[in-house]
Amino acid sequence: MSETPEKETEAPRVSRNFIEVEIDRDLAQGRTKVVHTRFPPEPNGYLHLGHAKALCVSFGLARQYEGLCNLRFDDTNPSKEEDRYVNAIQKDVRWLGFDWQDRLYFASDFFEELYGFAQHLIEGGHAYVDDLGVEEMRAQRGGPNLVGTNSPNRDRPNQESMDLFGRMRAGEFEPGSVVLRAKIDMAHANLLMRDPVLYRIQDSAHHRTGRDWCIYPTYDMAHGQCDALEEISHSLCSLEFENHRPLYDWLVERLPIQNPPRQIEFSRLSLTYTLLSKRRLVELVEGGHVDGWDDPRLPTLQGLRRRGYTPESVRNFCARIGVTKVSSTAELFWLEDALREDQNRRAPRRLGVLDPLKVTIRTIDEGQSVVCQAVNNPEDADGGTRDLELTRRILIERNDFLEDAPRKFFRLRPEGRVRLRYGPILTCEEVIKDESGQVVELVCSHDERTFGGASVEGQKRVKGIIHWVSADKSVAAEVHLLEPLFMSENPGALEDWLGDLNPDSRRVISTARLEASLLASSPGETFQFERLGYFTRDASSPSDPPVFLRTVTLRDRWSKKG
RNA sequence: UACCCCGUGGUGUAAUUGGCAACACAUCUGGUUUUGGUCCAGACGUUUCAGGUUCAAGUCCUGGCGGGGUAACCA
Structure with missing residues (x-):
């Protein structure tokens, strides 16, 4: 020594x-x-x-x-x-x-x-x-x-x-x-x-x-x-x-x-929008208010595991809240953030569209497909890349297009330009609507010169980048968007706490289309769907179509302002 | 109206046990960025109250106020 x-x-x-x-x-x-x-x-x-x-x-x-x-x-x-x-x-x-x-x-x-x-x-x-x-x-x-x-x-x-x-x-x-x-x-x-x-x-x-x-x-x-x-x-x-x-x-x-x-x-742990009492969890399960002890909306360890929470994230959360004799309540945000911190480092990125809007890229021929190289994880230099196929017909997120977009809306609008993630810049040339006035399709052109992140001399910089999948090469999936089980911060204090159950705690999205590589994922695997959040392939659901659960969303400065 | 425990920024905690109140997150501002993600920089903001002891109190004492727990042949 x-x-x-x-x-x-x-x-x-x-x-x-x-x-x-x-x-x-x-x-x-x-x-x-x-x-x-x-x-x-x-x-x-x-x-x-x-x-x-x-x-x-x-x-x-x-x-x-x-x-x-x-x-x-x-x-x-x-x-x-x-x-x-x-x-x-x-x-x-x-x-x-x-x-x-x-x-x-x-x-x-x-x-x-x-x-x-x-x-x-x-x-x-x-x-x-x-x-x-x-x-x-x-x-x-x-x-x-x-x-x-x-x-x-x-x-x-x-x-x-x-x-x-x-x-x-x-x-x-x-x-x-x-x-x-x-x-x-x-x-x-x-x-x-x-x-x-x-x-x-x-x-x-x-x-x-x-x-x-x-x-x-x-x-x-x-x-x-x-x-x-x-x-x-x-x-x-x-x-x-x-x-x-x-x-x-x-x-x-x-x-x-x-x-x-x-x-x-x-002091024991209290969490906002959550109940952590054995008696009440039993009531939720036995009363049929949730699917079982491993319901991903439950704060049971089984539920958290199924939802995609990692042991590291749970331990980090516990480390952050500390140990005292003060009866305090931790913000649910902290738990979610612990998962984000953990998964930002580790989760492979993938593209998926939950609520698809058809886009026809006029400048790509029928049957043609352009390979785009996508980084698997920008936080992991050894994460490698994968190929995405850009085709004439693609799908984008419906809320990434707005007809009457506010000034700071960086996404697509009529006549507007936006970059496809890992792809070229698109210009919106035509908006097609059905009889009811609902937008059903966009016709766009792409700029060959803008692949690989390149911009064109003299053109205004495109701020918006949106995710997409090929209409033909993507696969269908079911996605569950999970919200807190309760609507109030402290449901335990309510006389009628069951009346506080959030009716939208699970939104089942059956329209989702994901990049094809996700079909080969195994149950329990976790991913970041770019711009949407961290997801895990549900191990307890049928595999056709595959079911993905959203563990947490990404932080989102835009929607916070809106 | 008994007993026990606890009160520090918006939130969660720290303060070498009596010595300049700090850290993280949130919020706000700017920068980087092919995720409105990540990352970087800066700003805002704190000792529940009243007395007392002391050169000096977030810390010790007394009281008030506020919060939590306790009267199972449960754990």
Whole structure:
């Protein structure tokens, strides 16, 4: 190691988020040697963008500190959890680019240990078995301004609780009739500390342990304990668990474990025009408001993947929004922009016309075709080129022609000139309309001298460049233009949030014509259709005609002004 | 009317932990460009309020105001 570090080689001082500050302190004080985090989904639903943030925080921090991050399924409520989610969640985590190596855990793997912890608490006089009913227990808990009442069973001898707890496990009691409770303080200002339930009886089959157990630990009894068993150093979770932290610490302190884990909470992600709540996503899917969990309009990871979002773009988005305790809402624009930034570098360019208007180029003979060389990606010097065939009949975008065009309209107008992308300059000579006055065709001439970007001495520079396809050589396709599912920025705040669904969230364009090379694309491949946006070939639609989904539009200064 | 957390440009964040408030995006202006894309340059604009401590407060203390969370045998 050189002892003469040069200024340039020193690590740049990056600003840290509040969790990094805490971790640095813990490391400096020797509280932990390695940073070991975990991502703890409950297998009762699919992952969405909110989980992506949590994934980026826990796996990202572990990577950054050269530590470890486990994947742990928090499966302590058999009535809600199913195996099918387990595989889908793993697939999504991998897709996002995170690897738990051999550290895949299930809370249910630790049921025996957790049972032992419960016995340990009973022995220490920190927990007791209570057979108060649900209703009575709720009544005795009190409220914000009302202290709770001690259960008559609170001072049951430890041995008696131990015996009853054993009989709970043995299945001697009905579900709901008996629970194990922590013995803390029924007058505590934090309601969670008023003798919370630690174990309850459930008679549903567990997706992994089947009928081995009829008692299950609650979240509070399981989470910190699993953290400890997996030797987690930092247990990162969202803000709504802040009130649980005193209970987390209380339990962890009373268990026979060496390095207590530490819970740190950060704010969850909110996104404009989007809903990120498991419950509401379920309603959208089950209510038939979308096509399924992988509907490209959904913020599920499956939906984002199908829509053409790349893992890089999602991770970059998460990096941009940062990690804080402020409940804030990110602009949907940021997510879209992260995709643009990623795809601008990588996506091959192609030409396609969504709403075709016929153009006859008078100066090209029937049957003749002129080869135009098109750059595949101006951002990628190694991207190569491809040939486009310019023929007598081509198609341009209907909105690239205007009869009464405003001054700053750079596209085609009667008598006007425009350049065909990768092709020559066209002059509009004739506008043909049908009986109803609708423009059905343009007759143009092209200028041989203007191929290859050349301009002609003495002529006014042509500002407009439009995309096009050959009418004969192009292929038909279906294109889906996707808009936000909701019309208001914060649909979650609405009483009738389903009434806010955007009726135009998916516009199916069946008139699209694309350059022929796109026929050979494979499902999931992404492209930039020049001037229109980034598109991906849908993997879940029939391939004839091929279906392309627009992931996001390009930024567009013109339409923004209009 | 209980408890916990949070308030920094339009938005999202930063400020070496008490020392000249900065970065990105957005917006506006100009330049480059065979995508009204990309890229480059510049401009605009910020500490919720009132007290207090201090030579010095975005940062610490008290109070107000505003926002979020919490009363499941869910996680």
